[in-house]
Amino acid sequence: MEEEDKGYFHEASFIDKEGQLRTLKVPVVQELARQLQGLNHLPDKFKRVHPVHQPLTPSFALPIPTINMAKLRSVAEPQPKHGVKDVVKGFFGLPFEEKKASVGSYASVENMGYGRNFVKSEDQPLDWIDRLTMKAAPEGTSKGLHVWPQKPTNFRQAIEQYVREARKVLDDLLEVLAESLSLERHVFIQQFDTNESEINVRVNYYRPCPRPDQTLGLTPHTDASALTILMEFDTSGGLQVLKDQKWLPVKWPRDTLLVNVGDMLEIMSNGRLQSPWHRVVTQMDVERFSVALFYNPASLAEIVPVRNTTMENESYKNVVVGDYLQHFYKINPTTEKVAIKFAKA
Ligand SMILES: O=C(O)CCC(=O)C(=O)O
Numbered sequence: 283m284e285e286e287d288k289g290y291f292h293e294a295s296f297i298d299k300e301g302q303l304r305t306l307k308v309p310v311v312q313e314l315a316r317q318l319q320g321l322n323h324l325p326d327k328f329k330r331v332h333p334v335h336q337p338l339t340p341s342f343a344l345p346i347p348t349i350n351m352a353k354l355r356s357v358a359e360p361q362p363k364h365g366v367k368d369v370v371k372g373f374f375g376l377p378f379e380e381k382k383a384s385v386g387s388y389a390s391v392e393n394m395g396y397g398r399n400f401v402k403s404e405d406q407p408l409d410w411i412d413r414l415t416m417k418a419a420p421e422g423t424s425k426g427l428h429v430w431p432q433k434p435t436n437f438r439q440a441i442e443q444y445v446r447e448a449r450k451v452l453d454d455l456l457e458v459l460a461e462s463l464s465l466e467r468h469v470f471i472q473q474f475d476t477n478e479s480e481i482n483v484r485v486n487y488y489r490p491c492p493r494p495d496q497t498l499g500l501t502p503h504t505d506a507s508a509l510t511i512l513m514e515f516d517t518s519g520g521l522q523v524l525k526d527q528k529w530l531p532v533k534w535p536r537d538t539l540l541v542n543v544g545d546m547l548e549i550m551s552n553g554r555l556q557s558p559w560h561r562v563v564t565q566m567d568v569e570r571f572s573v574a575l576f577y578n579p580a581s582l583a584e585i586v587p588v589r590n591t592t593m594e595n596e597s598y599k600n601v602v603v604g605d606y607l608q609h610f611y612k613i614n615p616t617t618e619k620v621a622i623k624f625a626k627a
């Protein structure tokens with residue numbers, strides 16, 4: 283019997299190719315990792331057909347430009363990072379049963395919750411990860427209300443404080459990104475209604491893995507968002523981006539946030555900005571948390587690519603945000619960047 287049969291499970295529901303609603307049991311990696319400690323093998327469900335081709339400690343990392351946001355803004359902002367770290371570690375430190383009881387039911391909210399992943403079939407390799415996803419904006423939205431963990435008790439408060447600060451940074455970035463492309467400053471930000479635009483928060487928890495060469499922490503993907511902001515706590519390493527057919531590690535300095543362009547900004551910028559294909563590899567001795575904040579226009583909004591009379595090829599068309607997201611989650615995971623073709627003119 284495989285180790286995962288003795289353990290704890292997340293349940294993943296999905297519509298299969300015949301249109302039937304199916305529910306799969308997905309092992310809780312955090313618990314599985316505990317059982318496998320000291321062993322050097324991995325349950326088959328996590329093994330990839332093609333092993334992870336990469337030196338595990340690559341010598342070359344992708345250089346990431348750093349922006350001092352305090353210089354872009356006139357006031358110094360509070361630092362909510364420690365609050366986020368405390369509640370996230372507090373949540374994952376709870377026994378499994380308590381975690382499950384704490385987050386409640388996710389039935390009506392797609393892709394939200396504790397432990398969900400892009401799980402679509404019995405035979406797909408599973409990622410070495412546990413995740414927790416919530417809708418943080420519009421604030422007080424009834425959609426995500428019952429998905430916030432009740433423990434630690436200040437979980438929601440700490441995350442929402444971070445989200446409020448991060449939104450200012452995201453809005454500034456949308457403006458400066460437009461300017462950097464010699465576009466009118468408001469072309470992107472005007473598509474984000476202050477009250478209706480959405481922020482989803484996803485906590486990724488990667489336990490140390492017995493065989494980093496045989497599995498992935500997070501399967502290759504682009505983010506569907508317009509912009510993503512990533513926070514790490516004490517450790518870095520694991521995130522990789524595909525550039526010129528090579529996976530390059532992305533390391534960003536401690537106490538900085540990583541900004542990632544998502545598909546919706548690629549569409550809005552008509553391809554001038556491109557969403558990177560990225561993945562996460564696991565590490566043998568390192569436990570890692572990342573907190574991703576996905577910024578999207580309102581779900582009913584239609585995103586409009588910038589037009590430029592001097593451009594020869596207009597590559598993207600208008601799409602409704604909710605329609606794009608639905609398509610994105612329906613077809614993922616994919617082996618290449620194909621979801622965005624949905625918005626090709
Ligand atoms: O953990 C990371 O560094 C990346 C996470 C990520 O790509 C995501 O949550 O979409």
Ligand SMILES: [Fe+2]
Binds near residue numbers: 503504505560
């Ligand atoms: Fe991502």
